[in-house]
Amino acid sequence: MPIVTIIYILTNVAYYTVLDMSSILASDAVAVCAMALIYLTVQDVFQLINYYSFSYWFFVGLSIAGQIYLRWKEPDRPRPLKLSLVYPVVFCLCTVFLVAVPLYSDTLNSLIGITIAFSGVPVYILGVHVPESKRPPFITALLRECFSPSLTLG
Structure with missing residues (x-):
C-alpha cells in the first residue's frame, strides 16, 4: 500500500510539474497530455545529445591526431607513458568513423553540431x-x- 501511494503522489507531482493548471483542468486525459509533453522534451534532449556527440568525437579525433603528429614530429620528446602507435591510430580511425557516419547520414544535424561547437x-x-x-x-x-x-x- 505505501508503494502504491508513493507512486500515485509522484505521478501527480509529475503532472503538475509538466503541465500548468489550465491544461490539467481542460484535459480529459491528463496523463496523455503529460506524456506527450515529456516525449517532445525527451526528443529535444536526444537531439541535443546528437549535436554534442558529433562535436565531441570530432574534437577527440583531432586531439588524438595531434598526439600522433607529435609522436611523428618529435619522437624523442619525454613522455610519461609511451605506447605503440597502433592504439592511437586505431582510436583515431574509430573517431573518423563516428564522425563520418553521422555526417553522411544526418548532414544537417551534424552541421548544426559543428556550428554550435564553433560558436x-x-x-x-x-x-x-x-x-x-x-x-x-x-x-x-x-x-x-x-x-x-x-x-x-x-
Missing part, C-alpha cells in the same frame, strides 16, 4: 586575442567579474 570561437578571440583597449566594454566587464582575484572557492 565559442568569437568569444575566445574577443576574450583572449583582442587587446583590452579594443575589446567591447561589456566583454571586459564580464571577464573582470568572472576572473577577479577576489573570487575564492569555499
Whole structure:
C-alpha cells in the first residue's frame, strides 16, 4: 500500500510539474497530455545529445591526431607513458568513423553540431586575442567579474 501511494503522489507531482493548471483542468486525459509533453522534451534532449556527440568525437579525433603528429614530429620528446602507435591510430580511425557516419547520414544535424561547437570561437578571440583597449566594454566587464582575484572557492 505505501508503494502504491508513493507512486500515485509522484505521478501527480509529475503532472503538475509538466503541465500548468489550465491544461490539467481542460484535459480529459491528463496523463496523455503529460506524456506527450515529456516525449517532445525527451526528443529535444536526444537531439541535443546528437549535436554534442558529433562535436565531441570530432574534437577527440583531432586531439588524438595531434598526439600522433607529435609522436611523428618529435619522437624523442619525454613522455610519461609511451605506447605503440597502433592504439592511437586505431582510436583515431574509430573517431573518423563516428564522425563520418553521422555526417553522411544526418548532414544537417551534424552541421548544426559543428556550428554550435564553433560558436565559442568569437568569444575566445574577443576574450583572449583582442587587446583590452579594443575589446567591447561589456566583454571586459564580464571577464573582470568572472576572473577577479577576489573570487575564492569555499
